[in-house]
Amino acid sequence: MLLRHSCHGFTPVARKQLLRPHTPQWPRVLVDRIGPRLYSTHSDRNPDIAILGAGISGLASAYYLLRDHPNAKITVYEASDRLGGWLQSHRAPVRDGSVLFEGALRTIRPAVNGALTLQLIEDLDLATDTIFTKSTAPAARNRYIYYPDHLVRLPHPSFGIFNILYTIATEKALAGVIPGVLGEPFRDPRDEKMSDESIGEFFSRRFNKSIVDRLASAVIHGIYAGDIWQLSAKSLFPRLWRDEAVESSIVTGMVRGRAEGIPMTEQDADFYMNLKKMQWDPAMKRVIDMTSVFTFKDGSQMLADRLAEHLMGSGQVTFAMESPVHAISALKGQDLVEVRTKSAAGPSRTHTHVVSALSPAHLNKVWAGSNALVPHIPTVNVMTVNLYFRTPNLHPDGFGYLIPQATPFEQNPERALGVVFDTAYAPDPAEAQSALRTKLTVMLGGHWWDGWSSFPDEQEGLALAKSLLERHLGIKEEPEAWRVNMQKDCIPQYVVGHSAKLKEAQNNISREFSGRLKVTGNWIAGVGVNDCIRNAYELSRSFNKGGTGLEQVDAPFTSRIRPVRAGEKHGSES
């Protein structure tokens, strides 16, 4: 079998040569650092685990629990009739075949947590269905923002110093960058008593407001679809938050990190050291090293489908589909948790442990107690509008563009967050002549729709997307195919005070369930697929420690890991 060709030119390599990471046994020192288990009960050795929710977090939890606890019996409860949660891929008919549309997520990055995802892909025999986009491809190098009334290509080292300086000198979007960065080390650090702050306020203090409004807010749109003036600097940029306090400057902290090692929590240090020790197949390593992002032939849904197939094939995992969890309650004195589905009179089962991969709001709803287990964590709604045009090259080469908060209203009355050029990112070989067509996704809403009581319907969403594309890219053509996806509550917002909420949740869950309920999901340690997979991996590793899955929140930075340099085998720790 051959690895799928990317149109960006990776030579196909024999599959067995590829993606065969060999993870050596955990070194003794790391096992010792985690500490010996004090005791193990029968139910720890033979756990009967309920997993609530079959999105990527639930599926990945089942995968790692099965791998790390071979005696586990697992039941995955899912309210709907489909698996994968936000991983949704659809095919729409077009004149000469079909076109693949992604509902939410489209690409995955291979760095750090992404290595786990790549391992998973190998285990699931997905490597041949994976499309890798090279870092040198235009999709990876050309990133744009729309400010104030045109597309600005952001500088990339490969463009050369003159091009970069020219862009910085001529584009208003980049006006504050050089003074902001040069002045940062000389600014006073924050007051010691400050426990958290919005990213907007934090970057305004450290750099300047222009960087926040014109640049950083765009990046925040692309990841969280959120408001930079509400999201937490401490939760989303913990290392920078620490650098200001400890090094008095972010820039100084970064320079020191490069020279002496990057500050890390104990858990991250263990994880990082293991990543560095992984023995990747040389051919696969070359592919990964050259990869900017990857995706799947039939879209992100493939990852969920293959995970589910793998779990079902194990004989130890049962899927209870269309079984909405109605209530969970700890059976005191029995060390068991009861899971009741469908209604108050619906069927119930007891389990030794429950892993909730539900949203915090949903978990609070199914908990039988009177107070909320998890304090309120706001979410945003994003409407993604996929469009397919017969005419090729209706957009410039590149990943797409993000729209910062500072872009004037008259340039963005649709309240869009950005546009992804899907054709450039994940060319789908199944689509006849796909390279000759144009496929785009317009992202609307997010925090712009905060407080709205009703939202655009399908036709209105399509009209908004078309009017934006006409103004920004001059596209007047009617799309041959389109799809509007309203993603309700899809991205949790880590607003100021988020980590304090997680600590409160940890206390509540621990008090009510004594280690029998654990939580995972995109509201804990990152909203991306890689983050969810990593979170599930860590949950499984610490499964028998009696925790809730929230123990790492606010963990101190205790180690430094030196970045790997060419010729070095792996970094050192201090």
Ligand SMILES: C=Cc1c2[nH]c(c1C)Cc1[nH]c(c(CCC(=O)O)c1C)Cc1[nH]c(c(C)c1CCC(=O)O)Cc1[nH]c(c(C)c1C=C)C2
């Ligand atoms: C519903 C839409 C989503 C938006 N953000 C996310 C989703 C699912 C989650 C997300 N997006 C990105 C990250 C960064 C880390 C990562 O895992 O890659 C996360 C957690 C980055 C990103 N955003 C967009 C793309 C194509 C990428 C990856 C590409 C890359 O970095 O090279 C597009 C995009 N996503 C959203 C918007 C508004 C948007 C606009 C162009 C919201």
